[in-house]
Amino acid sequence: MPMINADGCLLNVQVDGRDGGPTLMLSNSLGCTLQMWEPQMRALTQMFRVIRYDRRGHGKSGVPDGPYSMERFGRDVLAILDDLNIEKVHWCGLSMGGMVGQWLGANAPERFGKIILANTACYYPDPTNWLNRIKAVKEGGIAAVADTVIAGWLTADFREREPETTARMKAMLIASPVEGYLACCEALSTLDQRALLPRIKSPTLVIAGKQDMATPVSAGEVIRSGIPGASMTLLDAAHISNVEQSHAFTEAVVGFLTQR
Numbered sequence: 001m002p003m004i005n006a007d008g009c010l011l012n013v014q015v016d017g018r019d020g021g022p023t024l025m026l027s028n029s030l031g032c033t034l035q036m037w038e039p040q041m042r043a044l045t046q047m048f049r050v051i052r053y054d055r056r057g058h059g060k061s062g063v064p065d066g067p068y069s070m071e072r073f074g075r076d077v078l079a080i081l082d083d084l085n086i087e088k089v090h091w092c093g094l095s096m097g098g099m100v101g102q103w104l105g106a107n108a109p110e111r112f113g114k115i116i117l118a119n120t121a122c123y124y125p126d127p128t129n130w131l132n133r134i135k136a137v138k139e140g141g142i143a144a145v146a147d148t149v150i151a152g153w154l155t156a157d158f159r160e161r162e163p164e165t166t167a168r169m170k171a172m173l174i175a176s177p178v179e180g181y182l183a184c185c186e187a188l189s190t191l192d193q194r195a196l197l198p199r200i201k202s203p204t205l206v207i208a209g210k211q212d213m214a215t216p217v218s219a220g221e222v223i224r225s226g227i228p229g230a231s232m233t234l235l236d237a238a239h240i241s242n243v244e245q246s247h248a249f250t251e252a253v254v255g256f257l258t259q260r
C-alpha cells in the first residue's frame with residue numbers, strides 16, 4: 001500500500017474495499033493507527049472503497065518536527081486524495097480525526113460528500129489537561145499516561161469484559177512515536193475551530209459517547225448546533241466508541257451514508 005508524500009512527510013495509506021464504489025475516508029484518534037478501524041472494516045468494505053491512513057507522527061507515517069496544526073493535518077489529507085486521484089470522499093473521523101474533518105469541511109468543501117464527526121470537540125475551554133499530559137510524557141514516556149488515557153478511551157465495564165481488546169489498544173497507544181504524540185498534544189492544547197463550524201455545508205452527523213469524558217456529549221452538542229442541519233447520535237460508550245460499541249457505530253455510519 002502506498003506511502004504518500006505530503007510536504008516532505010511520508011504518510012502510510014491503506015486502500016481497501018469496493019473498487020468503483022463511493023469512497024469513505026477514515027481518520028484516527030490521537031495515539032491510534034489505522035488499525036483502530038478494524039471493527040468496521042468488514043462491513044464498510046462491502047459498500048465503499050475505504051481509505052485509511054496514519055496521521056503524521058503516528059504508526060508507519062513519518063514523524064517530522066512540530067509544530068503540527070489542524071491545517072497541516074487537513075492538507076495532508078488533501079495530498080493523499082490528490083495522489084490517489086480521488087476527487088471527492090465521505091469522511092468519518094473520530095476525536096482528532098473529527099477535528100481534521102471540521103477543518104476540511106470548512107476549507108475544502110468540494111472534496112467532501114457527507115461528514116461524520118465522532119467523539120470530538122471544536123475547542124478545549126481549558127488547555128491544562130493537555131499541558132499536564134505533555135509534561136508527563138516528556139518525563140516518563142507514553143507509558144506514564146497510558147492507564148489514564150485507556151480509562152478515558154474505554155469504560156471500566158468494557159475493559160473488564162474485553163481484556164484482550166483493551167490490551168491491544170494500550171499496546172497501540174504505547175507504540176506511538178513520542179515526538180509525534182507530543183506534537184499532536186501541542187496542537188490540541190491550542191485548538192479552537194468554533195469559527196469554522198458555520199462554514200461546513202456538507203450533511204454532517206455528530207456521534208458522541210454518553211460516557212466520554214475526553215470529548216463529552218456537551219462538546220458534540222456545540223458542534224451539532226454550530227453546523228447547519230447537522231444531526232447527532234448518542235452511543236453508550238466512552239471515547240473510542242467505534243471499538244466499544246462497534247456494531248452500533250458501524251450501523252450509525254452506514255445508516256447516515258446511505259440515507260438519501
Ligand SMILES: O=C(O)CC1=CCC(=O)O1
Pocket residue numbers: 028029030031094095096097149152188214239
Ligand atoms: O487520547 C485521549 O486522551 C483523548 C483524545 C482527545 C483528542 C484525541 O484525539 O484523543
